[in-house]
Amino acid sequence: MITNRVKELRAKHSMTQGDLAKRIGVTRQTIVSMEKGSYTPSLLLAMNIAEVFQEPIEQIFKKEGEEE
Numbered sequence: 130m131i132t133n134r135v136k137e138l139r140a141k142h143s144m145t146q147g148d149l150a151k152r153i154g155v156t157r158q159t160i161v162s163m164e165k166g167s168y169t170p171s172l173l174l175a176m177n178i179a180e181v182f183q184e185p186i187e188q189i190f191k192k193e194g195e196e197e
Contacts, residue, residue: 130193136164138182138189153177 139149139160146160153174162168170178170190179186 130166131169131190132193133163133190135160135189137177138184139164142182149178149181151180163166 134173135149144152146157150157150160153169155166159168163170164197175186175190179189182189
């Protein structure tokens with residue numbers, strides 16, 4: 130399972146789910162599902178999210194149980 134920091138980073142950047150969805154070209158529901166952990170993004174989508182937040186992908190997405 131993959132965990133992510135999308136919700137945390139979105140809050141840090143004062144973005145709504147809709148704002149992020151629009152910037153990366155997905156629906157708000159996709160962001161909701163990703164934040165709940167029920168949706169794992171494609172590599173391209175993960176790269177787009179990393180670009181928006183200016184963070185390496187591995188700092189946003191981690192396999193459950195990986196060290197911080």
